Amino acid sequence: MLPETLVAETRPKVVDRSGVAAGIPGGAFIEGQWQTTNMTFDVRDPEDGFLLWQVCESTSAEVGRAIAHLHRELEGHEWPLRSRREAFERAAFLLGEQSERFAGIIAAESSKTVREAEQEVRRCIETLRLSAAASAEVEGETLGFEDSLAGMGKTGWYRRHPLGIIAAITPFNDPLNLVAHKIGPALIGGNAVVLKPSSRTPLSALALVQLLLQAGVPSGRIAAVVTGPGVSEALVSDPRVDLISFTGGPRTADRIAAVAGAKKFLSELGGNNATVVFADANPEAAAEAIVAGAFGVAGQNCLSVQRVYVHASLFEPLLDHVVRRTESLSIGPKLDRSTDVGPLITEAEALRVAEWVEEARVGGAAVQVGGRRRGSYYEPTVLTDVPVDSRVIREEVFGPVVSIIPFSEVSEAIEAANDSDYGLQAGVFTQSIDLALTVAERLRVGTVVVNETSDVRIDSMPFGGFKKSGVGREGLRYAVREMTEPKNTIINFAGGARAQLHHGLGHIS
Numbered sequence: 001m002l003p004e005t006l007v008a009e010t011r012p013k014v015v016d017r018s019g020v021a022a023g024i025p026g027g028a029f030i031e032g033q034w035q036t037t038n039m040t041f042d043v044r045d046p047e048d049g050f051l052l053w054q055v056c057e058s059t060s061a062e063v064g065r066a067i068a069h070l071h072r073e074l075e076g077h078e079w080p081l082r083s084r085r086e087a088f089e090r091a092a093f094l095l096g097e098q099s100e101r102f103a104g105i106i107a108a109e110s111s112k113t114v115r116e117a118e119q120e121v122r123r124c125i126e127t128l129r130l131s132a133a134a135s136a137e138v139e140g141e142t143l144g145f146e147d148s149l150a151g152m153g154k155t156g157w158y159r160r161h162p163l164g165i166i167a168a169i170t171p172f173n174d175p176l177n178l179v180a181h182k183i184g185p186a187l188i189g190g191n192a193v194v195l196k197p198s199s200r201t202p203l204s205a206l207a208l209v210q211l212l213l214q215a216g217v218p219s220g221r222i223a224a225v226v227t228g229p230g231v232s233e234a235l236v237s238d239p240r241v242d243l244i245s246f247t248g249g250p251r252t253a254d255r256i257a258a259v260a261g262a263k264k265f266l267s268e269l270g271g272n273n274a275t276v277v278f279a280d281a282n283p284e285a286a287a288e289a290i291v292a293g294a295f296g297v298a299g300q301n302c303l304s305v306q307r308v309y310v311h312a313s314l315f316e317p318l319l320d321h322v323v324r325r326t327e328s329l330s331i332g333p334k335l336d337r338s339t340d341v342g343p344l345i346t347e348a349e350a351l352r353v354a355e356w357v358e359e360a361r362v363g364g365a366a367v368q369v370g371g372r373r374r375g376s377y378y379e380p381t382v383l384t385d386v387p388v389d390s391r392v393i394r395e396e397v398f399g400p401v402v403s404i405i406p407f408s409e410v411s412e413a414i415e416a417a418n419d420s421d422y423g424l425q426a427g428v429f430t431q432s433i434d435l436a437l438t439v440a441e442r443l444r445v446g447t448v449v450v451n452e453t454s455d456v457r458i459d460s461m462p463f464g465g466f467k468k469s470g471v472g473r474e475g476l477r478y479a480v481r482e483m484t485e486p487k488n489t490i491i492n493f494a495g496g497a498r499a500q501l502h503h504g505l506g507h508i509s
Contacts, residue, residue, distance in 0.1 A: 073220025
């Protein structure tokens with residue numbers, strides 16, 4: 001049930017919210033300096049509107065100055081690969097030492113419960129560590145010319161070189177770890193970064209910038225701006241920006257691409273993820289994973305379970321387990337350790353989710369549990385008999401709603417799972433390895449997880465999807481490759497050194 005009262009003064013706390021951002025020295029980071037003027041943009045706790053901090057409203061001119069500064073520093077100052085690796089190793093250590101502080105910031109400014117915030121900090125420590133390890137990806141390899149006519153008498157190699165300046169644009173739902181997933185490989189690859197975090201959750205990102213500077217990242221390699229008129233357009237359209245790395249929605253990605261013009265664009269654009277439960281699966285285990293995957297972070301996760309296709313023979317038992325586990329979830333204040341599901345990021349988002357569910361209900365869907373809103377909270381909701389053209393089926397809900405749908409034939413389940421404009425991840429529950437591998441081959445998604453739901457991301461894996469789910473791959477090693485280019489060096493021995501050597505040997509003889 002939705003909490004009757006949400007009184008900030010009486011809830012258990014990890015931090016005093018009035019001091020949550022006290023250690024952040026400014027509201028933007030431009031030209032190697034923390035900015036403390038024009039800090040007029042409010043950052044509020046989405047649970048109750050409590051004012052946490054104010055950050056800078058920057059200008060397009062300031063964005064231009066930030067980019068110009070990074071460009072000069074890239075041209076004039078070397079940052080050796082060894083030093084980059086050491087800085088990220090130190091950053092991982094420092095984040096471990098400051099984990100409680102960072103968890104407090106995440107829990108205060110975002111939708112995450114304190115337990116979810118702590119988990120994100122642990123993941124970010126690993127992301128920083130994996131960023132350091134990804135330094136090996138910057139090295140190249142020798143080029144094989146022996147089997148090519150054009151390669152006769154030549155030898156060569158390639159090394160990976162930085163692209164230059166990376167624009168990193170990040171969302172609200174993982175305000176720390178997704179920032180690290182962009183900054184880490186960009187800097188390890190030798191680039192500079194202009195970070196634009198979500199204006200809803202900028203404090204985690206600014207705190208991470210501060211920590212990276214403490215760890216040894218040069219101030220000439222990083223900048224951060226949060227918001228302001230024309231800021232986004234100025235960032236993505238600047239010709240000195242060599243690559244844009246964006247996580248968000250397809251509509252925003254289309255606008256960015258239109259403004260940015262012809263430059264490299266990496267994007268992760270969300271999902272409408274399916275999980276398929278076959279007749280030989282364990283319904284209780286599947287239900288446990290489905291509930292966790294559908295309602296974590298109040299469903300505001302690109303990997304959330306949104307559509308569940310279950311074999312008709314298991315439909316009733318699986319639905320029963322899902323409903324009972326959903327009813328047992330605790331909905332309440334984020335900083336209460338007993339809370340399982342907190343609020344959505346804004347009341348407007350909760351209203352949107354309510355509208356989509358009501359649209360499905362009017363169309364014939366049955367609400368098995370949930371379906372109610374109070375303020376920015378929306379109850380975890382399980383739907384059945386959902387019309388296939390409903391937005392809760394066709395689009396990314398990004399809220400705590402899951403639809404359970406029966407099927408009879410394997411081909412029917414695969415076709416239904418693939419019937420989406422998105423293709424990020426999918427889950428498959430079965431005891432048959434043959435069936436699992438057959439289905440995995442036919443699902444058009446970036447990752448298939450067997451005997452788990454779509455809600456699995458290992459930070460070292462190549463992460464991304466098909467169709468509208470984005471372009472390119474994240475995952476530290478793979479992102480380093482995306483953010484660097486191979487540069488070949490070829491030596492022609494036939495007309496150079498070898499000819500001179502042959503000439504010398506002829507004189508000796």
